[in-house]
Amino acid sequence: MQVTLKRGGFQDALLRSKERYVLSVCGYGAGKSYIGALKAILLSQVNAGCNGLIVSHDWSILTSVIVPQLEEHLQNMGIAYDYQKAANILVLPWGKIFLKVGSKPIVGFTTAYAWLDEGALMPDSLWKDVLARVRDKAATQSQIYITTTPDSMHGYVYKNFIESPLPNSKVIYGSTTENSHLHEDYVESLMSAYDHRMQQAFIHGQFVNFNSQPAYHAFDRKIHVVDRWDLMTPYGVYDMMAPEPNLPLVLSLDFGVEVATGVVMQRSSQGGGSKIRVLDEIWLQNSNTFECVEEFVRRWGDRGFTLVVHGDASGFSSGSSAATTDYDIVRKMCTNKFLAVNIDVPRANSKVVDRLNMVNSILHGSSKVQFRVHSRCKKLIRDLIHVSLTADGSRRLDKKKDTELTHVSDALGYGIQRMPSPLQEFNKLRSWS
Incomplete structure (x- = not known):
């Protein structure tokens, strides 16, 4: 040869x-x-x-x-x-x-x-x-x-x-x-x-110093935080931050010890490209999965949505002698409150660095995907601003600086990684690089 x-x-x-x-x-x-x-x-x-x-x-x-x-x-x-x-x-x-x-x-x-x-x-x-x-x-x-x-x-x-x-x-x-x-x-x-x-x-294979950097360095409050997201259509101005009953509602969860959190999202292709918006957040301190989902259902149940659930893969682990997992609880509590419930969660979490890359690529924005978060999601906004990487350059999240941080942004990351984006196909191809 x-x-x-x-x-x-x-x-x-x-x-x-x-x-x-x-x-x-x-x-x-x-x-x-x-x-x-x-x-x-x-x-x-x-x-x-x-x-x-x-x-x-x-x-x-x-x-x-x-x-x-x-x-x-x-x-x-x-x-x-x-x-x-x-x-x-x-x-x-x-x-x-x-x-x-x-x-x-x-x-x-x-x-x-x-x-x-x-x-x-x-x-x-x-x-x-x-x-x-x-x-x-x-x-x-x-x-x-x-x-x-x-x-x-x-x-x-x-x-x-x-x-x-x-x-x-x-x-x-x-x-x-x-x-x-x-x-x-x-x-x-x-x-x-x-x-x-x-x-x-x-792309260019150069070592980049991510040391002492914000984990979500592409986040810009002036761009990403909104009350309205107006889109011009042939039928007039359309607010992308208004929930769309014809689109699935996405709930993405993080199962923390101190905090139970979730983000509520929708994704559409109005006006071309993918538009991801965070409509709401659930953040309950000293709580559990049951109370977190109960609050979510109180706000969003019985409104004619289908539901897609993403989140932390650890939610498949049983925490009781009855072998009931967190996602069993989610399904049971949501089944009669939504038209359909789809649990879309991998059996193992991806590497943290891959989730960070995915979220930052979405925040970076392109003609293919755009992202906005409603101003009511104060805990998520705080995370996106203040979550940082550890000082050793390993690109790990610093979870010790403030124990209230990282939970809800982790929930966001679990959801983002399951949505189509410019990086999805490249992550699949990485092993061939």
């Missing part, structure tokens, strides 16, 4: 790199998995008689992205192989490649090289494990290389390659714009979905 790579591009640079430690940090969709898998095969040939190691941050990514990419390269190159799925080993004519996930300790074998896919999402302990494994004296080219998006200025990746670079190390930057195989409007859509800082990080 003949591989054609852009001369001077990050893929070409990674493939040719000889340093002991190599970091390739790139934007979404840049082609990291493609070149990472190809380099693993070439290193296995260079180090014939030795074994290699590939580590993914997630088991599903390993089996649905990394392994198929390896198999595609091997088939195109005409190389015989045996993928031993049960043992998670790829056997090549000249050596084995061990396939692992970063959430588990890596012990018990020696390799000549290692590839860490999305290494910035893996714990520091994983890096130490890999350093201990890559020690084969018979290796012709011993190398540890990492492909990743710049998740934060925190952890072993930033420390060992940027802050205090290891001896014989190299950093290669890559941009989404380098991948000519992407759909023609992919980059343009990403640019419209992200603000400047997010563009630098997740």
Whole structure:
């Protein structure tokens, strides 16, 4: 197989790199998995008689992205192989490649090289494990290389390659714009979905300092907080903040210990594009799910709405001997008060950083999606202004500064991530980047 790579591009640079430690940090969709898998095969040939190691941050990514990419390269190159799925080993004519996930300790074998896919999402302990494994004296080219998006200025990746670079190390930057195989409007859509800082990080692969920053940095009270949201139509002025009986009502919940919260939203496509508005909030201190939903039903029940429920995945956990979950309570209390009730909640919450990116992209606004919150939602507005990230640069929410903060904005995030937006398709494609 003949591989054609852009001369001077990050893929070409990674493939040719000889340093002991190599970091390739790139934007979404840049082609990291493609070149990472190809380099693993070439290193296995260079180090014939030795074994290699590939580590993914997630088991599903390993089996649905990394392994198929390896198999595609091997088939195109005409190389015989045996993928031993049960043992998670790829056997090549000249050596084995061990396939692992970063959430588990890596012990018990020696390799000549290692590839860490999305290494910035893996714990520091994983890096130490890999350093201990890559020690084969018979290796012709011993190398540890990492492909990743710049998740934060925190952890072993930033420390060992940027802050205090290891001896014989190299950093290669890559941009989404380098991948000519992407759909023609992919980059343009990403640019419209992200603000400047997010563009630098997740398109151009640059480390961006999110340290001591507001979590919802794209929020602008002058733009997003309204009493009315007037839209000109052929039939006159239409107030988008007025509840629409023909549209589903959305309730998104956060199940906190100190505070029970929820936001009430609607989404429409009036005037083109998606328009998301927060009509109301529920915020009850020292309360519980029953009281929160009871208050919601008191305000919004029996008004002819269908209801869609989003929220915290922990609400599927049973908190009683009767095995009744929070969402069981929601369904039971709402069924006779709404035309229909649909519980749309994933079984596991997404990473906090992904929720923040999603909400900020919505706040940033574009021709495809706009967002407003009614001025009555004082707790949510306070959250969007005052919730901040921890000072360690890890892009975690600071939940200690004020225990009343983060709850209702978390509820907003759970709802936003289930609604169509410019980032939805890109989050689905991230694993292929």
